[in-house]
Every structure is written in structure tokens, then in C-alpha cells.
Amino acid sequence: MDISWLAMSVFMLVLIAPLAINRYFHLHLGKDIAVAVLRMTVQMVLIGLYLKFLFHLESxxxxxxxxxxxxxxxxxxxxxxxxxxxxxxxxxxxxxxxxxxxxxxxxxxxxxxxxxxxxxxxxxxxxxxxxxxxxxxxxxxxxxxxxxxxxxxxxxxxxxxxxxxxxxxxxxxxxxxxxxxxxxxxxxxxxxxxxxxxxxxxxxxxxxxxxxxxxxxxxxxxxxxxxxxxxxxxxxxxxxxxxxxxxxxxxxxxxxxxx
Incomplete structure (x- = not known):
């Protein structure tokens, strides 16, 4: 069963919870959280595309x-x-x-x-x-x-x-x-x-x-x-x-x- 990009995007709204915790406790981690999530998402998508290419290349x-x-x-x-x-x-x-x-x-x-x-x-x-x-x-x-x-x-x-x-x-x-x-x-x-x-x-x-x-x-x-x-x-x-x-x-x- 595949997961649609829309469903995945909606699921990422759960990040409201850690962001709210960061704000409530004044942890000053908002930028770090945003950068970590963004980098993780971009890197994972890119590595997925790259691995798909590698699977076909088999070198x-x-x-x-x-x-x-x-x-x-x-x-x-x-x-x-x-x-x-x-x-x-x-x-x-x-x-x-x-x-x-x-x-x-x-x-x-x-x-x-x-x-x-x-x-x-x-x-x-x-x-x-x-x-x-x-x-x-x-x-x-x-x-x-x-x-x-x-x-x-x-x-x-x-x-x-x-x-x-x-x-x-x-x-x-x-x-x-x-x-x-x-x-x-x-x-x-x-x-x-x-x-x-x-x-x-x-x-x-x-x-x-x-x-x-x-x-x-x-x-x-x-x-x-x-x-x-x-x-x-x-x-x-x-x-x-x-x-x-x-x-x-x-x-x-x-x-x-x-x-």
C-alpha cells in the first residue's frame, strides 16, 4: 500500500506538538527543529530517487x-x-x-x-x-x-x-x-x-x-x-x-x- 504525498504532508501536522512544546518551555529550538525536519525530508527524497537509480545501475x-x-x-x-x-x-x-x-x-x-x-x-x-x-x-x-x-x-x-x-x-x-x-x-x-x-x-x-x-x-x-x-x-x-x-x-x- 503506497502512501500519497498529500497524506504524508497532512501527517506532518503532528509536528505542531513538538513545536508547541518548544514554545511553551522556551527551549529556543524552533529553528533547529525546522532545519532538521526540512533537511531530513529533502535528503530522504533525494536518497530515495538516487537509490532507485542505483538499483537499476547495479554497479x-x-x-x-x-x-x-x-x-x-x-x-x-x-x-x-x-x-x-x-x-x-x-x-x-x-x-x-x-x-x-x-x-x-x-x-x-x-x-x-x-x-x-x-x-x-x-x-x-x-x-x-x-x-x-x-x-x-x-x-x-x-x-x-x-x-x-x-x-x-x-x-x-x-x-x-x-x-x-x-x-x-x-x-x-x-x-x-x-x-x-x-x-x-x-x-x-x-x-x-x-x-x-x-x-x-x-x-x-x-x-x-x-x-x-x-x-x-x-x-x-x-x-x-x-x-x-x-x-x-x-x-x-x-x-x-x-x-x-x-x-x-x-x-x-x-x-x-x-x-
Missing amino acids: LWVNLIWLLVMLLVGASAIINKAKLPKSAMMLPVIGGLLLGLVPILLIMMLFLFQPTPIYSTQFLIPTAGMLLGNSLSGNIIALQRLFSAFEEKQPQYHGALALGASPKQASEPFVQHAMQQSFAPILASMTTTGLVSLPGMMTGQILGGVDPIIAVKYQIIILIAIFATLTISVASAIQLTINQLLNHSGKLRFNAADL
């Missing part, structure tokens, strides 16, 4: 270029939201996303979906988008917590170094805390999925007429893939960041307080 190289664009945009979003320097952090963040995305994506394409061709745009691009999109917030939280720890607990870090700890050992509590904080939201979400919430992909499939059991299977696969991608990308990005941040003696190459 390996175009798909790989599009994946690279997604990685660059995702890495930039992580760095900007975490308020980190691009020059120092772009490679660690992109490296983390690559290490998290590529193995999981290959397993899904080669052994689960098995589309023809194996780089089928219909499977490759949406799946990569879901995995990357759900990894962004976790990476932002992890990097923010990591740099905050170096800023707020420098005496603890330097004390551990003075007692003979290696840079890896001295920074380990910061790494552990950053990763725990990063994984907490998705673990909470997975714990309540099916009882409190029905994920968007599963709901969309059911509304599209797919058998609920088939929709459940796909959703389980996607949630596990998202969790695996998130954990690998966060762990990789943090380790690459530590290597970038600390020299062999444990001294910070750039001051976290200046970030």
Missing part, C-alpha cells in the same frame, strides 16, 4: 564509492558531535568504522542474503546504512567519555605512569569506562526489544505484508549485526585513538582540555 564501483561517501560522512559526524579535531581523529574514526562494517557486511552478503550479484545495491547499501547509522551514537559517546577522562583524571593517569604502569595500563580504566558507557544504550534497547518496542525494520516489513516470523528473523539478524558492528567499531576506534593520542612514554600528543 560494483558506484556502490563502493557510495559506501566510501557514507564512511566519510559518518566519520565527520562522529568527530563533529564529539567536538574533536578532524586532522588528528579522522583516520582513527574511519579505521574503526571500516573494521566494524566490512567484516559484518561481507558475512551478511556472502552467507545470509546471498543476492545476485553479491554486491546488489538493494541489499548492500541499505544494510550498510543501517549498520553505520546505528554505530554513530555509540562512537560519539565512547570518544567523548575517553577524552573527558583524560581531561578530568589526568592526575590519576600520570600517577599510574609514575608507579610504573605502561601507557596502555594507565589508560585502561578510561577505555573500559568509555566502552561501557557506549554499549549501555544498545544493550538496554536489545533487552526490551519485542516487549517495549518493535523495531522499525520489522514494523515496516509487517506493514508491507511480510509474514511476521520472516520479519522477526530479519530483525534479529539486523540487531545482532548492528551490535557486532558497534562493538567492533568502538573498540577499534578507541584503540586507534589511544595510539594517536599517546606517544611511547605515555605523554599526550595533544591536550584533551583544548579540544
